[in-house]
Amino acid sequence: MVSTVSAFPVAVSLRRLFPQASFVGCANICATDAFENSRDVCPHSLFAVVHGMQVDGARFIDEAVSHGAVGLLVDRPLAGVSIPQCVVPDVRSAFSRVCEALAGDPTRRLDVAGITGTNGKTTTTWLVRNLLERAGRRCGVLGTVEYSDGVSIEPSRLTTPVSRSLAEWLGRMVTRGTTHAAIELSSHALHQGRAAGIELEAAVVTNITQDHFDYHGGYEPYREAKSRVLEIVRPGGLIALNADDPGSWSLRDRVHDSVSFASFGLQPTADVAAQVREESLGGSRFRLSIHGRSLDCATTLIGRHNISNCLAAAAIAFHLGVTPEEIVAGIEQFHCVPGRLERIQCGQPFEVFVD
Template identity: 65%
Template sequence: MGCTNLCVIDAVENSSDVREGTLFAVIRGTRVDAHQYINEAYIRGAAGLLVDRPHPEIPLPQCVVPDVRSAFSRICESLSGNPTRLLNIAGVTGTNGKTTTAWLIRSLLEKSGRRTGLLGTVEYSDGQQSEPATLTTPDSRSLAQWFGRMVAAGTTHAAIELSSHALHQGRAAGVELGAAVVTNITQDHFDYHSTFEAYRSAKTRIVELVQPGGMVALNVDDPAGAWSVRNHVCESLSAVSYGLSTLADVSLQIRDESLSGTRFRLGLHGRHIECATRLIGRHNLSNILAASAVAFHFGLTPEEIAEGIETFHRVPGRMEQIDCGQPFDVFVDFAHTDDALQRCLNSLKSLTAGRVIVVFGAGGDRDRGKRPKLGKAAMLADVAVVTSDNPRTEDPAKIIDEILAGMQNDGTVTIVEQDRREAICKSLQMAAPGDCVLIAGKGHENEQVIGRERFSFDDRKIAREFLRERWQPLARPPERVSA
């Protein structure tokens, strides 16, 4: 509408970022509808609008499209020089395991000499420089700019985590993937997606981003998720199965496992090699298989893959071991869904001589339906300490009550301690030689959100402080860092 050839220097979705020569993408968000900011964009000097319906009252050229988000993503990619066409990119989605799998992919590729970027929950990296992440998947403009930085840095490969939100919103619609991984699909983010069907549908959209000749890795240990994704794999793509079953294209046989790591025989499309990893738990073996499938597709040899697996240490806040010389094991993990918590606890139970003690909570202003499920999963532990996570604007006590509703008295000792610092300290104080403590839910996060305020808070730091003081109780209040 009103368009011939429209030249713009940038495209933005936030009206405050509009300047002369900018295209303003008018996106209907879940909380904010950008249509109310069209006039502001006009005043700021927007060169045109990207809209889903005409606005004849605005004297600007308007490009009317059925899906503004997807169109915006493609425009951002084009304005950045279509960098994803110059990169070999692996996209990873799933309820659990995205971060570890993406980090493993980067590690395997870099160990083999391929400069690799990373965009995900913990950090963004162009292959040379990195920054702390703000979203699991950046917004479309930032995404395109990071890929542009990768190309400029001489990076050839990249691993990107694709959240269900980003896939549903078409945030990465302009990205061209060479490989995709679907780790698993279980309940999460129902506060956004409402139903499991809608959530699963969002996850399967990753297949739409894979270019002809690309590969989709499917977890056969999650048959329902794998089947739903396989149905979307067209003839121009290859579907590769991975799993602990020896019938999968990429599989393994466990030789020995402990809290120090696992030795196994890796199978890659009929070729086999002995491997070892420091990662703990069978869920991490699944992540290793997914990364191996991608690395093999990108041309790594089994020997290169095995070497990369053996030298990979850890991901921050993912089964991260806290060792201060104490006579029991302590791990911090991001597990915040019932499936993730159950996987962690099952792994630790099978490898721990003494008791398994878990500290966990649930986030406020998020999917309430998973709270009793988290409680039920925690009953796998010998002792469950229920506490706060990020309560946000909800009453922490009410969140805890909803968790407790899923906990039946089956022999697990249940302790309620609303203050997360005190809960961590109590769990460490009660641990005896041979026990294992799992501090779950926040992982790498270094703050706690209470109300609308953010406080400095790191599970790993608190655990180390306590252990270094030889299990003396800590009673300091959280330090306020921002309002």
């Protein structure tokens, strides 16, 4: 059954959102909702005509019209269409911006940290939440394991929600009084522009190695997808790159002067650095340096990759106002993410981990 009620609190003017766009059949389009799937379209909503890898959204325009679509978001004027069209260069990115606006621009009222990278996204995201909440900030999470608005939790469906769901969750965070969010940004999501309409207060690239080449077609397109996270950091926000990882560090020259920059890693010259003192199956001990402050720190997380994750989270937390002492306390209190080198103890005389 077709829905007749929008999930969003406001209507948006596409002329206001996209002043450089061209319009066909109208001077403006005002919509109370937006969809990529024609089956979900409801009256007064916008239908985004996405040209997918296998299916062209133009095939479903008639269905969207029959469900009450008020207009189309397209990347070129389409002939034989009975409703107005807004023509933009990139439909996916524009759709993300529309969803963010429909949700009331929640990322303008949240401090959002976006975490991308081949490895370490989930652990770093959970660490960021833990450091912020230990310091008295309510933090939502969107990622591989779960979605949380800071109060309620649901199982995850995608590492990064689709644009409309992402905007809804961020809007829920604002409604619940949540002040911060830590979200995983997958290469698929960045390439597809799912997060193109949001603003980040901080972004971190944990590392860039080899993954999802079947989708991206090779290392360079994959790296380019990851680099898109730099484009959605607001002026004055933070970009943190891994000084130990060539892939992450290769983005250094793309960091604009309008944002702050921090390096993290085991190199002593990094802004957020660790001098490893001890490593074992019980965790690690290291000397943590944060922009000139140096403190002893311990973690039950195993391996140097997890020390790197701790440093990435520390860089974000420090930018968001968490003190070095609070950061150390948060790292030492944090134990694991479900399914991420998770120790299983049932009295057995050997170690068992789930990863």
